[in-house]
Amino acid sequence: xxxxxxxxxxxxxxxxxxxxxxxxxxxxxxxxxxxxxALPVNPEVFEGVQAAVSGENDVAEKCFAxxxxxxxxxxxxxxxxxxAFLDPSLEFKSFDKxxxxxxxxxxxxxxxxxxxxILANIALSEARNLECSMLTRHALSLVEKLQNNTQRQHSxxxxxxxxxxxxxxxxxxWDDAAKQLNKLHELEPExxxxxxxxxxxxxxxxxxxxxxxxxxxxxxLNHKLLPALILLAQLSEQTGKTEEAAQYLEEAIEKNxxxxxxxxxxxxLELIWNHLDKVKMFAEKAHQLDPNLADAVIxxxxxxxxxxxxxxxxxxxxxxxxxxxxxxEAMIGLALALCEQNDARQLRRAFAVAxxxxxxxxxxxxxxxxxxxxxxxxxxxxxxxxxxxxxFNANELNSPGAYYLAVVFLKQNRKEEAMLFLKTSLAENINxxxxxxxxxxxxxxxE
Numbered sequence: 320x321x322x323x324x325x326x327x328x329x330x331x332x333x334x335x336x337x338x339x340x341x342x343x344x345x346x347x348x349x350x351x352x353x354x355x356x357a358l359p360v361n362p363e364v365f366e367g368v369q370a371a372v373s374g375e376n377d378v379a380e381k382c383f384a385x386x387x388x389x390x391x392x393x394x395x396x397x398x399x400x401x402x403a404f405l406d407p408s409l410e411f412k413s414f415d416k417x418x419x420x421x422x423x424x425x426x427x428x429x430x431x432x433x434x435x436x437i438l439a440n441i442a443l444s445e446a447r448n449l450e451c452s453m454l455t456r457h458a459l460s461l462v463e464k465l466q467n468n469t470q471r472q473h474s475x476x477x478x479x480x481x482x483x484x485x486x487x488x489x490x491x492x493w494d495d496a497a498k499q500l501n502k503l504h505e506l507e508p509e510x511x512x513x514x515x516x517x518x519x520x521x522x523x524x525x526x527x528x529x530x531x532x533x534x535x536x537x538x539x540l541n542h543k544l545l546p547a548l549i550l551l552a553q554l555s556e557q558t559g560k561t562e563e564a565a566q567y568l569e570e571a572i573e574k575n576x577x578x579x580x581x582x583x584x585x586x587x588l589e590l591i592w593n594h595l596d597k598v599k600m601f602a603e604k605a606h607q608l609d610p611n612l613a614d615a616v617i618x619x620x621x622x623x624x625x626x627x628x629x630x631x632x633x634x635x636x637x638x639x640x641x642x643x644x645x646x647x648e649a650m651i652g653l654a655l656a657l658c659e660q661n662d663a664r665q666l667r668r669a670f671a672v673a674x675x676x677x678x679x680x681x682x683x684x685x686x687x688x689x690x691x692x693x694x695x696x697x698x699x700x701x702x703x704x705x706x707x708x709x710x711f712n713a714n715e716l717n718s719p720g721a722y723y724l725a726v727v728f729l730k731q732n733r734k735e736e737a738m739l740f741l742k743t744s745l746a747e748n749i750n751x752x753x754x755x756x757x758x759x760x761x762x763x764x765x766e
């Protein structure tokens with residue numbers, strides 16, 4: 320079985336950041352889990368991993384057993400063996416062996432919780448919530464019995480309790496999530512991530528004052544987090560409460576109007592509401608406050624795309640890609656700006672940018688549909704249709720993609736299908752640079 324790359328990298332992160340003796344403080348990872356430390360240095364484990372990779376499982380078992388005798392309470396070596404088969408150089412083709420070593424470790428060291436926790440993490444990533452919960456609760460019962468290494472015990476406890484919080488959130492059981500996150504907060508009162516997540520859950524429960532309190536505490540501990548009011552504006556918009564979002568936004572600007580990141584978040588909301596003058600105003604102010612803020616330049620480039628000022632947009636996106644050549648959002652904007660200039664050379668550049676971005680981000684629908692639009696501009700309709708239909712068949716096609724597919728069908732004289740996808744692209748109140756063009760095209764076809 321193959322895992323999506325992001326899940327495999329996450330599992331690698333789970334293991335590589337645990338340690339027996341490390342004093343490294345806890346770290347955040349993007350998916351909201353918390354780990355600490357680094358790989359232990361143990362010659363028996365190293366020898367065992369080498370044997371496991373070579374297929375000498377009996378030798379590996381003996382090495383791991385010897386390592387555990389020398390370091391009681393340390394991580395079983397079978398976990399390191401499991402992770403060895405997720406090495407990127409192996410192109411992720413050995414997940415069965417990873418699972419084999421995790422399950423074998425759970426059998427050989429049934430009193431150690433870590434293999435059970437990683438198996439629970441895998442179950443969660445595959446949306447098997449009940450299995451995740453049962454494995455995690457079993458693992459946590461074992462964590463309480465660990466006595467030889469208090470630091471490892473604490474890290475594993477945090478790992479397990481976080482998995483239970485993740486499961487509750489995934490199932491949208493907000494009361495259970497709040498209880499679990501409160502438990503994590505008690506275990507680590509200075510952990511900004513727990514406070515941040517607790518604030519978001521409190522908002523889901525309608526406890527807005529509590530949400531603001533927890534989010535504000537999180538921001539105090541980690542200044543990279545957005546202030547509470549702008550977060551509540553974003554959440555309100557996501558839940559369809561536009562008037563409430565606008566009110567929170569007004570309060571956020573009044574209180575944090577000199578914070579460039581707040582201004583960019585405000586611009587993003589105004590873009591959803593199609594208030595392009597305000598988008599430009601907030602982005603320009605953010606750029607004045609922080610000339611190195613890439614998001615401000617990108618937002619101004621997006622405004623140019625909406626205004627169909629493609630050369631101006633090209634200049635802004637180029638400015639970012641020169642400094643950050645792999646900035647996916649800037650590459651999307653650059654490809655869109657280039658392919659609209661009715662110039663063969665610019666179209667070739669657009670394809671090169673879009674193709675490179677697509678190769679680097681194979682799972683991003685925005686990146687892939689951008690490549691499709693560039694292909695449409697180059698009259699490579701079959702290739703574009705293939706990309707877009709893949710998302711349509713998976714019920715994942717977004718509004719811009721639906722418009723792009725409508726254009727493909729119209730170019731193929733399939734008017735009825737084109738009209739259907741134009742209506743689909745406009746069905747939701749989602750703003751995108753070609754929305755006006757979609758509206759005009761649909762009107763011309765129905766008159």
